[in-house]
Every structure is written in C-alpha cells, then in structure tokens.
Amino acid sequence: AQSVTQLDSQVPVFEEAPVELRCNYSSSVSVYLFWYVQYPNQGLQLLLKYLSGSTLVESINGFEAEFNKSQTSFHLRKPSVHISDTAEYFCAVIGGGTSYGKLTFGQGTILTVHP
Amino acid sequence: KAGVTQTPRYLIKTRGQQVTLSCSPISGHRSVSWYQQTPGQGLQFLFEYFSETQRNKGNFPGRFSGRQFSNSRSEMNVSTLELGDSALYLCASSLGGPLNTEAFFGQGTRLTVV
Numbered sequence: 001a002q003s004v005t006q007l008d009s010q011v012p013v014f015e016e017a018p019v020e021l022r023c024n025y026s027s028s029v030s031v032y033l034f035w036y037v038q039y040p041n042q043g044l045q046l047l048l049k050y051l052s053g054s055t056l057v058e059s060i061n062g063f064e065a066e067f068n069k070s071q072t073s074f075h076l077r078k079p080s081v082h083i084s085d086t087a088e089y090f091c092a093v094i095g096g097g098t099s100y101g102k103l104t105f106g107q108g109t110i111l112t113v114h115p
Numbered sequence: 116k117a118g119v120t121q122t123p124r125y126l127i128k129t130r131g132q133q134v135t136l137s138c139s140p141i142s143g144h145r146s147v148s149w150y151q152q153t154p155g156q157g158l159q160f161l162f163e164y165f166s167e168t169q170r171n172k173g174n175f176p177g178r179f180s181g182r183q184f185s186n187s188r189s190e191m192n193v194s195t196l197e198l199g200d201s202a203l204y205l206c207a208s209s210l211g212g213p214l215n216t217e218a219f220f221g222q223g224t225r226l227t228v229v
Contacts, residue, residue, distance in 0.1 A: 036220075043119070043205055043220035090158065100170040101148035101163025101207070103218065108157060 002027040002093045006106035014114050015083055021076040021109045023091030031095030033074040034103070035065055038088045047089070050074065086113045117142065119208050119221035127227045133194040136224045140187050140208030147189040148218065149181060152203040161204075164189055165211045193226075201228045 007022040025031065032051050036044040048059040055067040065076045074091060091106040120139040128134050140147050148171075149161040160173040164183035181191040187208075193200055203225050207218040 041222075043121075043222045044207075045220070046217060049217070092158075100165065101146055101209070101218070102160045102171050102173070103148075103150075103158075103207075104160070105158040 002031060002095055002104045004091050004093055004104055004106035006089075006091055006109050008109050009107065010110045010112070012112045012114060013081055016080050018079050019077065019081050019085075019111065021089050021091075021111065023074045023076065023106055025072050025074065025091070025093050027072075027093060027095050029095045031093040033065075033067060034092045034094075035059075035063070035074075035076050036090045036092060036105075038090065038108075040087075044090065047076075081111070081113045083113050083115060085111060087111060119206060119219050121204075121206055121221035121224050123224060124222065125225045125227075127229060128196050129229055130196055130198060132196050133192060134196060134226060135190050135192045136204055136206075136226070138189045138191075138206035138208075138221060140189070140206075141219055144208040144210055144219075145187050146209045146211035147183060147187065148207045148209075149189070149191050150205045150207070151175075152205060152223070153201075158205075161191065196228045198228050200226065202226060 003026045005024045013019045034049045035047040037047050038044050048057045050067040058064045063078045088108045088110050090108050092103045122137045146165045148163040152158045163171040167183045178194045183189045203223045205223045207220045209218045
C-alpha cells in the first residue's frame with residue numbers, strides 16, 4: 001500500500017516570489033509520482049510526472065519537481081509565481097502490479113498568490 | 116480531441132434515493148477510474164474499469180457500484196444515498212496500462228444529498 005503526505009495544507013505567497021510545495025510518500029514497492037492542479041469547480045489537471053530517468057522533471061508553465069528516493073520526497077517548486085498559479089495542488093503516487101487506476105493522493109496544498 | 120465528459124455537472128438528491136453518474140472517456144481510452152472528493156477525506160479511489168471489467172476497487176460500501184459499456188463509457192451508481200455521500204465525483208480516463216501513467220480527469224459531478 002502507498003500513502004502520500006503533503007506537509008502544508010495552505011501556502012500563501014506574494015507574486016513573483018519562489019514557492020515550494022512539499023510532498024513525502026511511503027511505499028513498499030517502486031512508484032510513479034505525479035503532481036496535479038485543481039482550479040475552483042474544475043477537475044484535476046496533470047502538472048508533471050516522474051516515471052523514470054532524470055530525477056528532475058519540469059512542466060511547461062515553469063514548475064519543477066525533484067524525485068528524491070532516499071528521502072521519499074517529490075517536492076514541487078517554482079522560482080517565480082503568478083496570480084494565475086492560485087489553485088489547489090495534489091501530489092499522487094501509483095505503484096505495484098495491480099494498482100490499476102488507483103492513484104493515491106495527498107490531502108492537497110492550497111497555494112494562494114497575493115499581488 | 117475532446118476531453119473527459121461527465122454528466123450531469125450538478126445533482127441534488129434526497130437521502131434514501133439512488134443516483135447514476137456518467138463518464139465518457141477520451142476517444143481511444145479504454146480505462147475509466149472513479150474518485151470521490153470531499154473536504155474531510157480528500158480524493159479517494161472508488162473503482163477502475165477496463166474493457167467492461169472491474170480491475171480494481173477501493174474501500175467503499177456495496178452501495179457504490181459501477182459499470183463500463185463496450186464503447187468505454189462508464190456509469191457509477193450510488194444507492195440508498197446518505198448525507199455523507201455529498202461530494203465531487205471525478206472520473207479519469209487513460210489508455211489502460213497497468214500503472215495508468217497518464218490519467219485525464221473530467222470536471223466532475225457535484226452531488227449534494229439533502
């Protein structure tokens with residue numbers, strides 16, 4: 001079984017400041033890791049994913065996340081945030097041979113960007 | 116290409132009633148997963164269907180059921196509704212490999228039980 005802990009439920013930040021949203025996971029098997037973003041009254045959109053290879057993965061809108069196997073972490077970072085980044089962010093994992101469709105999500109981090 | 120479509124977007128039901136939610140996946144996707152999202156419990160996996168077969172199931176009571184049709188469209192049904200079933204129900208579609216490395220979500224159906 002897997003579990004995901006997002007260490008901050010809310011992160012307020014000013015526009016153009018850097019931000020880090022923290023995610024730790026627990027699993028007895030190898031996992032794939034994801035960050036999803038949810039805007040109000042919307043579904044989830046995939047922001048980025050780690051499957052294998054380079055431990056640093058990037059999204060098209062400036063976010064990046066680094067997979068750290070020894071610390072079982074997959075923190076999300078952005079060097080300069082915009083108002084439009086205000087949303088809820090979910091870290092998720094999937095792993096194991098019979099995990100069909102079963103993403104395990106963290107509790108979410110609400111990122112609020114202030115002008 | 117069209118995304119994942121969930122209908123209806125909003126529903127209000129009375130305790131004890133039953134409800135059916137629909138999900139149309141992206142064309143070519145054969146896997147559909149369902150999730151329940153609530154403020155208290157977060158996002159929880161309900162079940163996953165692939166080629167009309169349920170391959171995985173979460174820890175929900177038998178009142179929650181689903182099915183998938185030959186065109187990959189899926190429905191989930193909740194019988195004998197309880198107040199605690201009020202939630203955003205999300206479905207996700209993917210190609211259907213064992214680890215579903217890219218799932219695309221619909222906008223959800225907001226169910227309110229009164």
